[in-house]
Amino acid sequence: MRSADLEEIRSLPLFRDMAPAHFAELTRGAYHQSFPPQVDLIVEGRPADFLHVITDGAVELFARWNGRETTMAVVRPVSTFILAACINDAPYLMSARTLVPSRVALIPGTDLRSVFARDPAFAQAIVRELAGSYRGVVRHAKNIKLRNSKERLAAFLIAECERNGRSRTFALPYEKRIIASYLGMTPENLSRALKQLREDGVTIDGATVDLADFDRLCAIALPGRLMDR
Amino acid sequence: MRSADLEEIRSLPLFRDMAPAHFAELTRGAYHQSFPPQVDLIVEGRPADFLHVITDGAVELFARWNGRETTMAVVRPVSTFILAACINDAPYLMSARTLVPSRVALIPGTDLRSVFARDPAFAQAIVRELAGSYRGVVRHAKNIKLRNSKERLAAFLIAECERNGRSRTFALPYEKRIIASYLGMTPENLSRALKQLREDGVTIDGATVDLADFDRLCAIALPGRLMDR
DNA sequence: CGAACCCTTGACTCCGCTCAACCACGGTGG
DNA sequence: CCACCGTGGTTGAGCGGAGTCAAGGGTTCG
Incomplete structure (x- = not known):
């Protein structure tokens, strides 16, 4: 592994505080x-x-289930995923695939469990990471169960806007069909929902979005840290 | 706290392996x-x-959100809840209320975090507990997003049946409106879905359920450990 | 240039929600 | 003892949101 990559991984909250020897072992x-x-x-x-x-x-x-498929999350650098299954030495509950050309580091689960049992700082970091992931899924479930599709879309646009430094215009981060699946709707329905939001100051051209009336969107999505962090 | 209660709590996977002094501290x-x-x-x-x-x-x-409400889980003895928020010292993402007369032990979050930082065995147990909870919510989200209401209900009945030692008749564990909310539907809809399942050998009298054709239900719900544990 | 693929649009269907009435049950109080 | 009421559950009618199916347009890539 390149040393620059190692540096980057090392700087993650998950690995930052562990003993150097253990990190090398991993x-x-x-x-x-x-x-x-x-x-x-x-x-x-x-x-x-x-x-x-x-x-x-x-x-x-x-x-996947019974021929249907839904996207649960999209993971971006630099972060980890499927830690829970690894720690429990249990079967994965989710599948994963690259959306764009990607680089991924693979750390053997046996090493992970072994070091985790010996390095208290690492164990602590894992707990924090897991607790964060847990809260992420809870938010997702709340989002799906409590908001309808228009509200979910509005919340998603607000979140994306803030990810881009609250810039009024920005690009959708990936394909619309992924967004639709993540939001628990069909691509057709996402299309219609986007069109419906034009009355609320949302204009779409391809992948670029313009939010003319941020507050109006907020009135629809009522975002808050208990669901949208 | 009564010593019998202490014993019971102590025997939980979360507390079983920690140092006695630390358990006392908690x-x-x-x-x-x-x-x-x-x-x-x-x-x-x-x-x-x-x-x-x-x-x-x-x-x-x-x-809760915007006047709506959904139940995310029902917790039964003996187990813990909202560990993630405590560990992260973050606001609760969910509310909790008793459904029936209940006894609950409350362990201060500051003590929890303090001991957790010093007791490796405890930290490990916390990781396992968190990973388990995480996988639980993932299953719930998958259930909601991938199955329709009839399929969810069938899966729920199957799960309850197995909780009761695969007995063919059993009692619903709590009010139907809670079940409905947990399954992401309205009480009215649950009623109709139950009636609809009569063709599949399900009969309901008040809270008691009889499953005449378990396999038929399985054909609808297609249960598996990736969604129903 | 053709072939995928993604997105969009329209028409249709249907699942699930809303609203409303009604029933069964249990508790309360006259 | 019974009238009253609140609650939870059921049922029905009507509506609307969201899925399905099919077709067409735009892009990208081989």
């Missing part, structure tokens, strides 16, 4: 690989062999 | 209280002061 058996788009990194149901750390690109976490 | 500042039904134990948004351990009864975890 990364010794690790791979760091580049993947083209649309590669399946993880398929749900398989045993959790590796903790994944995305260092570049974007990865979709999704789930 | 429970020293703890309360153990009885509550009547319909008491709000936690209201979302408040800072997370206490880890809750339910030792008797049943507690509903739910969330």
Whole structure:
């Protein structure tokens, strides 16, 4: 693994405070690989062999059942995913695939569990990471169960706007069908919902969005840290 | 706190392996209280002061937004809830209220965090508990997003059946309106869905359920450990 | 240039919600 | 003892949101 990559991973909250020897132990058996788009990194149901750390690109976490599919989250650098399955040595509950060309570090689950049992600082960091992930899914579930599709879309646009430094215009971060699936609707419906939001100052051209009336959107989505962080 | 209660709490996976002195430290500042039904134990948004351990009864975890409400889980003895908020010292994302007369032990969050930083075995247990909770919410979200209401209901009945030792008849564990909310539908709709399932061998009398054709239900719900544990 | 693929649009269907009435049950108080 | 009322559950009618199916346009890429 390149030392620049190591630095980057090392600087993550998850690894920042652990003993240097333990970090070396973790990364010794690790791979760091580049993947083209649309590669399946993880398929749900398989045993959790590796903790994944995305260092570049974007990865979709999704789930399948009975021929249907829904995206649960989109992970961006630099962060980890499917830590819970690794720690519990349990089968993955979600699949993962690259959305764009991406680089991912793979840390063997056995090493992870071994170091985790010996390094208190690392254990603490894992707890924080897990607690954060947990709260993320809770927010997602609340979002799905409490808001209707128009409200979810408005909330999503607000969140994206803030991710881009509250700039009034910005680009959608990935394909609309992914956004639709993440928001729990069909692509057709997302299209219609976007059109419907034109009355609220939202204009769309391809992937670029313009929010003319931020407050109006807020009145629809009523964003708050209990659901939108 | 009564010593029998202490024993019970101590035997939980979360506390089983920690140092005796640390366990004493945790429970020293703890309360153990009885509550009547319909008491709000936690209201979302408040800072997370206490880890809750339910030792008797049943507690509903739910969330509100804009006048709507949805139940996220029902917690039964003996287990803990809202660990994530406590560990992160963050506001609760969910509210909690007793469904029936219940006993709950309250462990101060400051003590929890303090011991957690010093006791590696405890930190490990917390990680396992958190990872388990995380996977629980992921399952819930998948359930909501991938199955329609009839399928969710069938899966719920199957799960309840197995909780009762696969007995063919059993009682619904709590009010139907709670079940409806948990399954992401209205009470009216639950009623209709139950009636609809009569063709599949489900008969309902008040709170008692009879499943004449388990396999038929399975064909609808397609249960699996990736969504129904 | 053709072939995918994504997005959009329209028409239609249907699942699930709303609103309203009604019933069963249990508790209360006259 | 019974009238009254509140609550939870059921049922029905009507509506609307969201999915499905099908077609067409725009882009990208081989």
